[in-house]
Amino acid sequence: MPLVTLVEGINLALGRALADDPEVVVLGEDVGINGGVFRATVGLQERFGSLRVQDTPLAEGMIAGMSIGMASQGMKPVAEIQFMGFLYPALDQIANHMARLRNRTRGRLTCPVVIRMPHGGGIHAPEHHSESLEVLLCHHAGLRVVCPTSPARAYGLLLAAIRDPDPVIFLEPTRLYRMSKQDVVDDGIALPLDQAEVLREGDDVTLVSWGAMIHESLQAAELLAHEGISCELIDLTSLSPIDHDTILESLAHTGRLVIVHEAARHAGLGAEIAATVAERALYDLLAPVQRVTGYDTVMPYFALERAYIPSVERIADAVRSTLTA
Amino acid sequence: MPLVTLVEGINLALGRALADDPEVVVLGEDVGINGGVFRATVGLQERFGSLRVQDTPLAEGMIAGMSIGMASQGMKPVAEIQFMGFLYPALDQIANHMARLRNRTRGRLTCPVVIRMPHGGGIHAPEHHSESLEVLLCHHAGLRVVCPTSPARAYGLLLAAIRDPDPVIFLEPTRLYRMSKQDVVDDGIALPLDQAEVLREGDDVTLVSWGAMIHESLQAAELLAHEGISCELIDLTSLSPIDHDTILESLAHTGRLVIVHEAARHAGLGAEIAATVAERALYDLLAPVQRVTGYDTVMPYFALERAYIPSVERIADAVRSTLTA
Amino acid sequence: MKTVAEFAIDSEQLLDGAGRATGKLPAFAAHRGQMLAMYRMMVLCRLFDTKAINLQRTGRLGTYAPCTGNEATHVAVGAAMRPEDVLCPVYREYGTQLWRGVTLTEILTYWAGDERGTDFAVPREDFPWCVPIGSQCPHAAGVAMAFKMRRQPRCAVAYIGDGGTSQGAFHEAVNLAGAQQLPVVFVVVNNGWAISVPAAAQTAAQTFAQKGLGNGVPGVQVDGNDVIGVRQVMEDALARARCGDGPMVVEALTYRLSDHTTADDASRYRPAAELEAAWKLEPLLRTRAFIESQGWWDEAGETALRAGCATQIDDAVHGYQNRTPVGTDHMFEHLFAHPPAQLAEQRDTARRYGAGDPRH
Amino acid sequence: MKTVAEFAIDSEQLLDGAGRATGKLPAFAAHRGQMLAMYRMMVLCRLFDTKAINLQRTGRLGTYAPCTGNEATHVAVGAAMRPEDVLCPVYREYGTQLWRGVTLTEILTYWAGDERGTDFAVPREDFPWCVPIGSQCPHAAGVAMAFKMRRQPRCAVAYIGDGGTSQGAFHEAVNLAGAQQLPVVFVVVNNGWAISVPAAAQTAAQTFAQKGLGNGVPGVQVDGNDVIGVRQVMEDALARARCGDGPMVVEALTYRLSDHTTADDASRYRPAAELEAAWKLEPLLRTRAFIESQGWWDEAGETALRAGCATQIDDAVHGYQNRTPVGTDHMFEHLFAHPPAQLAEQRDTARRYGAGDPRH
Numbered sequence A, B: 001m002p003l004v005t006l007v008e009g010i011n012l013a014l015g016r017a018l019a020d021d022p023e024v025v026v027l028g029e030d031v032g033i034n035g036g037v038f039r040a041t042v043g044l045q046e047r048f049g050s051l052r053v054q055d056t057p058l059a060e061g062m063i064a065g066m067s068i069g070m071a072s073q074g075m076k077p078v079a080e081i082q083f084m085g086f087l088y089p090a091l092d093q094i095a096n097h098m099a100r101l102r103n104r105t106r107g108r109l110t111c112p113v114v115i116r117m118p119h120g121g122g123i124h125a126p127e128h129h130s131e132s133l134e135v136l137l138c139h140h141a142g143l144r145v146v147c148p149t150s151p152a153r154a155y156g157l158l159l160a161a162i163r164d165p166d167p168v169i170f171l172e173p174t175r176l177y178r179m180s181k182q183d184v185v186d187d188g189i190a191l192p193l194d195q196a197e198v199l200r201e202g203d204d205v206t207l208v209s210w211g212a213m214i215h216e217s218l219q220a221a222e223l224l225a226h227e228g229i230s231c232e233l234i235d236l237t238s239l240s241p242i243d244h245d246t247i248l249e250s251l252a253h254t255g256r257l258v259i260v261h262e263a264a265r266h267a268g269l270g271a272e273i274a275a276t277v278a279e280r281a282l283y284d285l286l287a288p289v290q291r292v293t294g295y296d297t298v299m300p301y302f303a304l305e306r307a308y309i310p311s312v313e314r315i316a317d318a319v320r321s322t323l324t325a
Numbered sequence C, D: 001m002k003t004v005a006e007f008a009i010d011s012e013q014l015l016d017g018a019g020r021a022t023g024k025l026p027a028f029a030a031h032r033g034q035m036l037a038m039y040r041m042m043v044l045c046r047l048f049d050t051k052a053i054n055l056q057r058t059g060r061l062g063t064y065a066p067c068t069g070n071e072a073t074h075v076a077v078g079a080a081m082r083p084e085d086v087l088c089p090v091y092r093e094y095g096t097q098l099w100r101g102v103t104l105t106e107i108l109t110y111w112a113g114d115e116r117g118t119d120f121a122v123p124r125e126d127f128p129w130c131v132p133i134g135s136q137c138p139h140a141a142g143v144a145m146a147f148k149m150r151r152q153p154r155c156a157v158a159y160i161g162d163g164g165t166s167q168g169a170f171h172e173a174v175n176l177a178g179a180q181q182l183p184v185v186f187v188v189v190n191n192g193w194a195i196s197v198p199a200a201a202q203t204a205a206q207t208f209a210q211k212g213l214g215n216g217v218p219g220v221q222v223d224g225n226d227v228i229g230v231r232q233v234m235e236d237a238l239a240r241a242r243c244g245d246g247p248m249v250v251e252a253l254t255y256r257l258s259d260h261t262t263a264d265d266a267s268r269y270r271p272a273a274e275l276e277a278a279w280k281l282e283p284l285l286r287t288r289a290f291i292e293s294q295g296w297w298d299e300a301g302e303t304a305l306r307a308g309c310a311t312q313i314d315d316a317v318h319g320y321q322n323r324t325p326v327g328t329d330h331m332f333e334h335l336f337a338h339p340p341a342q343l344a345e346q347r348d349t350a351r352r353y354g355a356g357d358p359r360h
Ligand SMILES: Cc1ncc(C[n+]2csc(CCOP(=O)(O)OP(=O)(O)O)c2C)c(N)n1
Pocket: B029, B058, B060, B082, B086, B089, C092, C131, C132, C133, C160, C161, C162, C163, C164, C165, C189, C191, C193, C194, C195, C256, C260
């Protein structure tokens, strides 16, 4: 079993999908000979040729739009957007067409498209390269939004996303691309979509997070363990739909909830989780819910990105305060 | 004092702003001789000429982008987007530039732009003409998002938006454009931004809503009054920032909260309100929060739009159930 | 300075305003059956427009986008395409859609705010109407990419209006089509207006046929009221694309004789004289003049045709008005192949409160 | 068929690859001071690139986008513009920005992830660098609209790369500029590559000068390594725009001799032979050959210049490295003129946890 990074896990899944299914097409800016700016598609054009692994002209809206046209013909485009800040030009196609094609044609035309993109900051990248915009996608019915946090889950979830008959947005935590390695068997086995994963069991506080913030959340949980505070950490994984049952189950025995995300707080996805708890599990709450999030500012240029991204300390303090609330 | 509709109130404010400030420019598709598809700009091109009231080529991204360029020169563009479903092509300019120009240049260049657009469904319009996408805008720091619900407040808030030195998104409830008339004095007096308004005082339940849903919420409140249930109705008005204090104050004496919005529920703006309550006013809650919202489906074509838009009955039932919870 | 690139835009007209041949006509023009079929379809579109507008005015249909004035272009494009080709329409090109098998009932159902109208029984792979202006163009390019990758001798056709060419999505799609030499034809229906904005205010371009030149895609202009010219130009463009010689932009020069939609009042902005002049060049009269000059048509045939169209339209309206009403489940049924569990709960809530009062 | 529109794209070169005049040169080329000023700025850019790349490699700067190979275009555009004009750059056109008064320290500060780098002390109305490809073009059109409405004799200049021309935003802006005859010039820097995608794969267009033809905006191509040619072509385009004759697209044909950015490794995709050939045509050598042929320059001058540039760069680096560090308030200070009350609370939280460790 090869030890691979998260981005290598993605590369394995793409290679496997291209090999297994002739309808799968990988496309985007610089995904060909260059192998993508993060090397997620490295080596694939050599293996599958310049149409099945296709460099497109520089236009995200067109990339999303052509993917819809290809999908309507039964192909399975897997498009890459280089950085999440460049998602905006593609939103019209994603929201007005991709998410709706099946519904508006009553299933006559469908849209089995995957759109992959890096998510979040923390790698000292230039302006517009560090955004966390999941909520813009999650608010749209007809889309699934997935965000893996380990090489093995990246592999299995990407295969699931590609095989799913509907559009899936696949967010890849930039900070985790090469952070750690894991054994990944290229066995072609997909993981189930729509499910959160309990990364760490605990009794005192439920921590819910996703993407690269799982890293800081895990560190906080370990830090707090030394103080005798036991955190249950849930990796949301599926940002749309949200697996509320897993969260509520955990909350039922911890009674305390801290939500951690990198995106801005105002109207961020954390609000949906807190709101659902206020509706469905109010009486389980032993303390106010807390959100530890990016600030309601523009994502700063990288000199301050670490001040923006919730730190282990901020998370730990939030957990501590829910226990004294 | 003339009796005017909401759309006429907007027309009055635009005329006043154009007359008072030579830097104000009204632009968009069909805003000229046609007076806009809803007639919000009727008569203005005649009065102010074809540059100050400018028909643009058909491209929302360009409309937002050129407004930024004009604003950087100290002009005050007031752009119209014909329907909210056509906001998407403009989002890149709004999010990546309009919301950020002041911050990224440390105040050297600013962006006093207003972007107006109709919001919501219920007028039997074609596909893509009935969207409620406020959350896509509210999540972006650097923007203000305002949504008036009466002719007088439309007049005063639009003047405030135009005079504000930063970008303001101005959402106009399509269903309310001509629903009722009100005395509006064209006195050039702006209303304060950032504030919610208590439309109706009550003791049992706090209803928070915005846009056209204020209409159904008000009807529900009246219906419930006959059952001896007293609702306090808050018109959120400012969708970003949210005036949480007004909501929490009300909640402090009612102890019960029902949030009503037309947009889809998942990651809708209602979640932000519920989440804030779960954080800051948990112990005021006598019952679980409830959200009465559009479903997590695509906004249906108009034959079913009334099934999608929360009805008076749905709102009333939610209020009743919070009282028995 | 040395010249490094040169371009020309040619314009075609095979039938003049009076229905006289301007020169040698293509073979199909000598084919009675084909010419009559096109004329009949044009008349059907014109009469259907009247009916649909009437339904809307009497509260039995939602907003409707008429096609009056553009019938020759729409029908000729349909006649030039093959059934296995794929159409990405905008919202008023009924002539092409009807030719390809979309039904009048489906068209009415769509404008009644009922998604079932887009579930075409016949052209199963055609895209539905596309309201967000310009966004259909990349779809057509993507469809053409699928044809290219599968080595299928098929073409995609995207419609776009004169106003629509101002959207970046159009240029992005044309550029992709050029870069990949895709089998797609972009038909710019220049009907003079984008709601209230005249074509001349929309762009500085002298023609819309040249809209692809910047992206390396050739263009040609044709009199859009000349059903023979449009069909010929489209057949050439499609043949070219089909054999791998790449995309084209075709500008059909016509005129929107109607309001933009039933929600519009063109008298607010459109010079009456311009409209009057345009009526003199409208496509039905000249086509009829041509088929009469060939001895293929007479008043009796016209009367019979109009009667036949009326029945066909009445049947369609009848079928439309008697369709089963949609229930609230309709909102949930086709969102996903595998709907997330949560949706069931919302579906049940929707059932509880019912469908409100769908006006139509 | 009759021809209804014709277009030609001309290409200009005033200095050939060896620095020889190809014909009569414009007046400024006979002006020693002006020519030397341009050459000096080109050399400064080249040396600054080396320094910036070195700072990045040694962990003292973030990702940096070099300009090596494109200096002639950048400097000549700067020289052709007036101070009161407005520039909307992309991210590597330092030669234009330095000419207009942006400082080396500001450039370094930007690439160090510090917003203060965009608060230009001198060209106060110029836009900052624009990373979202294509999105700067509508800004330039809007600036030009302000000039037109105020009847100011000023121009906006937007840069765009060969790859950038594939973005719809570029075409939308060009179309608006044409429709309104705005005083704006779009400079397409065709440096052969968009990261790993060669210009030939980006579009079917034979030239990038023709990118505006579809939208009725004329274009001209110029050898982008010919500082005299670029300046002349830009002066003509700006003069034309300034007096109300409308926008132009100018293609500067040059080559990206560097990696795309310091985060890129061009050896993965760029043929070594192509790079080698491109070095033979690079702009500094031929400009130096020209000024030497005029007797304006010699080895001593070169040595002195390079020494001077080195000091200037070292001073800039010193100023950059000694700037006051940013505190967390920096994130909140310039979001709004009138910040919503809630932000204060978040500002205090940020203060409590501090700035983390800004690496640079
Ligand atoms: C993205 C977008 N913006 C605005 C509109 C509103 N709108 C509908 S049709 C139209 C004009 C289209 O004109 P044209 O492209 O010439 O097509 P025509 O209606 O003349 O056939 C506009 C502005 C829209 N549907 N989509």
